[in-house]
Amino acid sequence: QVQLQESGPGLVEPSQTLSLTCTVSGGSISSGAYYWSWIRQHPGKGLEWIGYIHYSGTTYYNPSLKSRITISVDTSKNQFSLKLSSVTAADTAVFYCARALAYDSSGYWKYYFDYWGQGTLVTVSS
Amino acid sequence: QSALTQPASVSGSPGQSITISCTGSSSDVGSYDLVSWYQQYPGKAPKLMIFEVSKRPSGVSNRFSGSKSGNTASLTISGLQAEDEADYYCCSYVRSTTLVFGGGTKLTVL
Numbered sequence: 001q002v003q004l005q006e007s008g009p010g011l012v013e014p015s016q017t018l019s020l021t022c023t024v025s026g027g028s029i030s031s032g033a034y035y036w037s038w039i040r041q042h043p044g045k046g047l048e049w050i051g052y053i054h055y056s057g058t059t060y061y062n063p064s065l066k067s068r069i070t071i072s073v074d075t076s077k078n079q080f081s082l083k084l085s086s087v088t089a090a091d092t093a094v095f096y097c098a099r100a101l102a103y104d105s106s107g108y109w110k111y112y113f114d115y116w117g118q119g120t121l122v123t124v125s126s
Numbered sequence: 127q128s129a130l131t132q133p134a135s136v137s138g139s140p141g142q143s144i145t146i147s148c149t150g151s152s153s154d155v156g157s158y159d160l161v162s163w164y165q166q167y168p169g170k171a172p173k174l175m176i177f178e179v180s181k182r183p184s185g186v187s188n189r190f191s192g193s194k195s196g197n198t199a200s201l202t203i204s205g206l207q208a209e210d211e212a213d214y215y216c217c218s219y220v221r222s223t224t225l226v227f228g229g230g231t232k233l234t235v236l
Contacts (some may be wrong), residue, residue, distance in 0.1 A: 001155075012130075039227075045229070045230075046129070046215060046227060046229045046230035047164075047166075047172065047215050047217075047227040047230065048129075048227060049217070049224070049225045049226060049227055060222070060223045060224055062127075062224065063127060063224070064127070094131075096171060096172075102223075109158075109160060109219070110160070110177065110178065111160045111162075111163070111219045112162035112174060112177040112178070112217070113162070113172070113174060113217070113224060114174055114183070114199075116171040116172055116173075117171065118170075118171055119171055
């Protein structure tokens with residue numbers, strides 16, 4: 001059973017960089033069919049796809065956040081990470097990491113999230 | 127990319143059926159059969175309920191079904207039960223390997 005666990009500071013000061021790590025257990029992050037994802041949810045609001053990364057290092061980002069996002073992967077630790085720069089109070093949210101199945105063994109596209117972390121609240125405040 | 131449009135809330139009585147719509151455009155829902163639906167209870171992570179428009183993961187009740195017509199996808203829950211009360215989100219592949227979620231729908235079981 002694949003499990004994902006987010007970790008990182010729960011409080012970040014405005015204008016600083018938010019950094020989170022997702023540790024994957026029960027499966028290898030180096031499986032080619034998956035994109036390792038970050039999703040956030042502002043308090044009382046809906047889900048927002050932030051971006052994802054393939055174990056090869058290829059990244060795809062939400063165009064609205066692209067200028068402030070960096071997602072990286074460390075296959076040796078079975079982890080991937082998110083950095084969001086120049087944060088403001090508007091970035092306060094619960095951040096989820098998730099696994100997205102991109103395609104199946106026949107190469108057919110899938111693009112859905114099958115495993116999620118429990119989420120971690122990050123508050124931007126001085 | 128703009129969020130997909132979902133009704134803010136829907137409600138139904140136990141045993142009834144309800145449908146939640148998810149409207150996008152020809153750039154997302156209308157162009158790809160890659161719509162998924164997620165159920166989220168308060169304070170919990172979302173759970174996959176439907177993928178590729180109408181397919182159910184193992185373990186998800188067959189009371190949940192999905193469909194699509196044009197730029198609008200739909201999630202139908204039949205035989206409504208109290209435990210179905212939750213928030214529901216649709217998600218679609220857009221283009222260039224990006225994704226977009228709907229704004230979410232709060233389902234109330236009366």
